[in-house]
Amino acid sequence: MMTISEGYVHELAEKGLRLDKRKFDEFRDVEIETNVIKSAEGSAQVKLGNTIVIAGIKMSVGEPFEDKPDEGVLMVGAELTPIADPDFEPGPPDIRSIEFARVVDRTVRESKMIDVKALKINEEAVWIVNVDLHVMNFDGNLIDAGNLAAVAALATAKMPKYENGKVNYDEKSGALPITAMPISVTTVKINGKLLIDPTKEEENAADARLTVSIKNDGNICSLQKGGTEGFTVEELDKMLLIAAEKQENLRAALK
Amino acid sequence: MRKFTNMLKVMPIRADGRSKEELRELVIKAGVLKNAEGSAYVKMGNTVAVAGVYGPRELFPKFLQNPEKAHLKCRYNMAPFSTKDRKRPGQDRRSQEISKVVADALEAAIFTKEFPKVGIDIYIEILQGDAGTRCAGINAASVALADAGIPMRGLIAAVAAGKVDGDYVLDLTYNEEEKTKADIPVAYMPSMKKITLLQMDGDLSADDLKNVVNVAIKGCEKVYEAQVEALKNKYTAVL
Numbered sequence: 415m416m417t418i419s420e421g422y423v424h425e426l427a428e429k430g431l432r433l434d435k436r437k438f439d440e441f442r443d444v445e446i447e448t449n450v451i452k453s454a455e456g457s458a459q460v461k462l463g464n465t466i467v468i469a470g471i472k473m474s475v476g477e478p479f480e481d482k483p484d485e486g487v488l489m490v491g492a493e494l495t496p497i498a499d500p501d502f503e504p505g506p507p508d509i510r511s512i513e514f515a516r517v518v519d520r521t522v523r524e525s526k527m528i529d530v531k532a533l534k535i536n537e538e539a540v541w542i543v544n545v546d547l548h549v550m551n552f553d554g555n556l557i558d559a560g561n562l563a564a565v566a567a568l569a570t571a572k573m574p575k576y577e578n579g580k581v582n583y584d585e586k587s588g589a590l591p592i593t594a595m596p597i598s599v600t601t602v603k604i605n606g607k608l609l610i611d612p613t614k615e616e617e618n619a620a621d622a623r624l625t626v627s628i629k630n631d632g633n634i635c636s637l638q639k640g641g642t643e644g645f646t647v648e649e650l651d652k653m654l655l656i657a658a659e660k661q662e663n664l665r666a667a668l669k
Numbered sequence: 670m671r672k673f674t675n676m677l678k679v680m681p682i683r684a685d686g687r688s689k690e691e692l693r694e695l696v697i698k699a700g701v702l703k704n705a706e707g708s709a710y711v712k713m714g715n716t717v718a719v720a721g722v723y724g725p726r727e728l729f730p731k732f733l734q735n736p737e738k739a740h741l742k743c744r745y746n747m748a749p750f751s752t753k754d755r756k757r758p759g760q761d762r763r764s765q766e767i768s769k770v771v772a773d774a775l776e777a778a779i780f781t782k783e784f785p786k787v788g789i790d791i792y793i794e795i796l797q798g799d800a801g802t803r804c805a806g807i808n809a810a811s812v813a814l815a816d817a818g819i820p821m822r823g824l825i826a827a828v829a830a831g832k833v834d835g836d837y838v839l840d841l842t843y844n845e846e847e848k849t850k851a852d853i854p855v856a857y858m859p860s861m862k863k864i865t866l867l868q869m870d871g872d873l874s875a876d877d878l879k880n881v882v883n884v885a886i887k888g889c890e891k892v893y894e895a896q897v898e899a900l901k902n903k904y905t906a907v908l
Contacts, residue, residue: 512762513769523870524872633873639773642776647882
């Protein structure tokens with residue numbers, strides 16, 4: 415349903431403006447705080463404007479997957495709890511949280527950020543790394559905020575000690591085997607214009623969306639298109655350029 | 670001998686004998702089911718998808734009714750016998766995500782505003798899977814929508830492409846997908862020159878990515894011709 419704000423966002427875009435006065439290719443203020451959760455092996459809270467996402471890492475020891483006996487397990491989950499938005503409802507994950515978790519999962523996985531082979535302990539046991547994304551306040555662009563939180567949490571996580579077949583959470587054995595740092599940049603198309611880091615109002619008004627995830631070597635490790643309209647090859651080229659340039663801002667915030 | 674190596678350079682033979690930018694054997698049939706208002710069968714090599722469309726019809730639950738446009742519902746489902754290891758029946762997280770991106774890809778083609786408050790349901794069943802199932806599903810659903818007589822801006826065609834051993838290759842099989850640097854499904858509406866689905870996982874430079882997308886778009890144009898042909902065939906058969 416076209417709401418008043420949707421029409422207004424379209425009108426503004428036409429004039430080159432945004433509700434919060436940002437430029438089309440400007441991120442909102444980013445704040446990253448790591449080690450915010452004491453009970454987790456790694457954690458980070460990311461504020462992207464009014465969007466707040468907490469990522470928490472829990473590690474345990476278990477059996478490897480049958481088809482990947484030499485690799486540890488890395489999994490990303492997400493919960494959009496009702497605390498974050500009046501429209502979020504409790505209950506099993508809906509399609510929005512599933513897509514959110516799967517896109518962040520693919521970005522972290524495909525970038526090979528964690529060397530999963532190094533998570534093997536012995537023939538029967540591997541480390542299982544669970545990244546859980548908890549949305550505390552929703553104002554659009556969950557994917558970029560969530561990805562940043564997951565990456566910051568993984569990069570600063572400390573592995574517990576594994577002794578005599580048991581995990582000792584009180585003692586730490588070092589950092590996770592990190593090999594890359596992926597950053598995602600989401601662009602939406604509104605009224606033919608391309609805007610990065612959409613707010614909730616802008617997401618509602620968007621015709622199409624593209625998330626581009628880029629590693630520190632400049633290569634792309636994942637893409638996800640959303641929205642009910644298409645875009646041209648020229649628009650794709652533009653979005654790739656914007657993402658390559660603007661990922662630097664988020665990367666700088668990580669340091 | 671020399672001739673032979675030259676030939677290899679021009680046409681790197683793939684495991685199934687195809688050249689780089691060649692589609693797998695493609696079979697499309699429109700109107701294959703009696704009860705669905707529109708339906709289609711698509712076979713891309715060993716990947717088989719059947720799509721059925723119901724609607725526009727009254728939409729329940731009522732709160733989903735949108736006074737501005739039709740509500741498009743899409744369910745992508747893999748049959749338990751469609752994979753090497755039996756797939757547990759029902760919608761897992763992967764199926765749910767694919768259902769969503771496929772619905773978005775198809776909605777770009779449909780004049781949904783012509784049908785406020787009603788629902789259009791698209792059911793995609795993957796009967797046999799050998800990579801490219803979401804693309805085969807889109808190809809079938811697009812023909813099924815047209816077969817159901819739903820007004821569209823054009824057909825949506827889809828095919829994946831990737832980079833294997835330094836070559837850009839079209840329409841990957843499962844074995845090729847295992848070796849690829851990246852697997853990129855693309856859905857494209859030739860009539861509007863628009864990309865309506867784009868996903869990727871892997872590791873590619875921006876230039877490689879653009880080249881792979883171009884190979885995929887060329888493939889989509891070929892699929893599109895086969896879709897049109899399938900629709901024509903159905904109706905000439907009646908005459």
